[in-house]
Amino acid sequence: MASYDVVVAGLGGFGSATAYHLAARGHRVLGLDPHPAGHAFGASHGESRIVRQAYFEGSAYVPLLRRGVELWERLVRDAGEPMLRETGGLFLGRPGTRIFEGSLASARDWDITHEVLDADEVSARFPAFRPPPGTAALYEPRAGVVPPERAVLAHLRLAAAAGAQLRHGQPMLGWEPRGGAVRVHTAAGSVDAGALVLATGRWAPDVLAGLGLPLRVEPRVMHWFAPSGGVAPYEPGRFPLWIWERDDGTAPYGVPALAGAAGGVKASVHRSAVRPAGSWTAQEVARLLGGLLPGLGAEHLRSVECAYTLTPDEHFVVGRHPRVPAVVLACGFSGHGFKFTPVLGEALADLATGAEPAYDLAMFAPGRFAA
Ligand SMILES: Cc1cc2nc3c(=O)[nH]c(=O)nc-3n(C[C@H](O)[C@H](O)[C@H](O)COP(=O)(O)OP(=O)(O)OC[C@H]3O[C@@H](n4cnc5c(N)ncnc54)[C@H](O)[C@@H]3O)c2cc1C
Structure with missing residues (x-):
């Protein structure tokens, strides 16, 4: 079974930037997305x-x-x-x-x-x-x-040039924890990874069903x-x-x-x-x-x-999964996220590889809605 340092599910605004930062640091990255690069079905299109x-x-x-x-x-x-x-x-x-x-x-x-x-x-x-x-x-x-489409395409191009494997037309179908790591399922088979970044935009409520995030x-x-x-x-x-x-x-x-x-x-x-x-x-x-x-x-x-x-407070959801630390969440960008794609891509790459992000991300904690 193939293995990667990080699988990035979702190659839109945030996933493309995360894949780029990870690959540029030399990590082995697999990116998955059901749609073509730079598509207009999500949230990262519309000229500006x-x-x-x-x-x-x-x-x-x-x-x-x-x-x-x-x-x-x-x-x-x-x-x-x-x-x-x-x-x-x-x-x-x-x-x-x-x-x-x-x-x-x-x-x-x-x-x-x-x-x-x-x-x-x-x-x-x-x-x-x-x-x-x-x-x-x-x-x-x-x-x-x-320009959102061109920014996504540029991040994807640079990620691929740095060695990331990007599979468009191939969604993540599911995942399960494996010790401190994660196994990710696709129609083409399963792969093991040290971490999984879930950056699935408007599809996050389905992908994260069961977590109770109020998206x-x-x-x-x-x-x-x-x-x-x-x-x-x-x-x-x-x-x-x-x-x-x-x-x-x-x-x-x-x-x-x-x-x-x-x-x-x-x-x-x-x-x-x-x-x-x-x-x-x-x-x-x-x-x-x-x-x-x-x-x-x-x-x-x-x-x-x-x-x-x-999200109810219109702040983002960026941080480790409350129960599975090898899974990192990036969603709930509440209509003001795109400008942050490069900087949060950098922080998501940190979170996925055990590095401490340079910024306090507490206001984006996925667990903050639990109370
Ligand atoms: C009309 C509009 C105007 C906006 N204006 C601004 C603005 O001026 N400034 C600003 O900063 N922000 C703005 N935003 C917000 C910003 O565009 C979004 O926060 C940002 O684009 C979200 O990126 P994303 O990566 O979360 O989602 P997306 O870019 O939509 O990416 C999600 C990706 O996940 C993929 N996916 C779905 N399911 C799966 C699966 N099972 N497996 C793998 N991949 C999957 C999708 O195909 C998609 O490619 C605006 C948003 C909209 C809608």
Whole structure:
């Protein structure tokens, strides 16, 4: 029976990065995934993912985000292709709302370069925006976007070049503990491994059934629009990425026109306080945006579905299996995980090989829901 140091089940955002870090350290890695590389059935597709340091989800993420930027830059060098594109980021809402105040608190805690703008200053700087009076905005000039499909493919390519065996079209069918190690089953037979990393995204609730993790899979729809008057005012340099918390708690977001006029301008709903966030149609999103970006939603170009895998506290699940330490869990990324794929790939490689991660991952402990 073949044996490996680590089997990685799931070769999407996190599994591809983990396989890369493991293989680059010289470990024998087998990667399994039922779908083709860079597919659009999970959570790592749709042209762009936001990368920022001012983190309203919690200041505790910032050390990881800082290392993350170093690793994104390393990926650019190693893969030899552009990846991280700085566009600046605006995080808007009334004073007192979480997205504005949380972004500001983490920027202050960690000395992240930022400016605070009022509604008129936002419009003067970025003419496509017309925030309602009383809106405040944190502007982070170094925020940007990464292309998720290309990042996954780059991690997979580098992992394979470093010796990882990657089997697409071959899911993990099951696993069992074997002493301090693990036996992994596939349709092509079983393999033994020192450790197993489970990075199966929206399929985690099935793969981890029996563990009692409170994971909830919710659809989200990304929409692309052709703005009235053309895309020029929405192109990088004149238009930052943005997240806007409305007074009703609904939070749409978007990014600049990254692919010129043909590509359009992307916008979606991250969180919705008034109805399921995945239920907003393109026309409804266009209307919703009218209060911030009146020209953006003029013509709907296309929509693509994706899925969030949410935990109750919206912090990730990253750590050893509560009962089987040779199995490492990476799931529940709650709609904000992609920017962490390189840095948590590095930490998952540590966990799978008995090394101590350089970061405190206690807030992601799989066992935290047990109580
Ligand atoms: C619309 C949308 C917008 C987002 N925007 C942002 C953003 O701006 N910034 C940000 O940081 N994050 C963002 N996120 C979140 C981020 O994209 C996800 O957290 C991240 O992509 C999750 O990666 P993953 O590896 O967990 O899942 P995936 O990339 O989906 O990978 C899971 C893999 O597991 C495989 N698999 C399933 N079952 C098995 C099995 N039995 N055996 C082996 N393999 C299996 C699947 O085929 C898949 O390839 C967004 C998410 C969505 C949906």
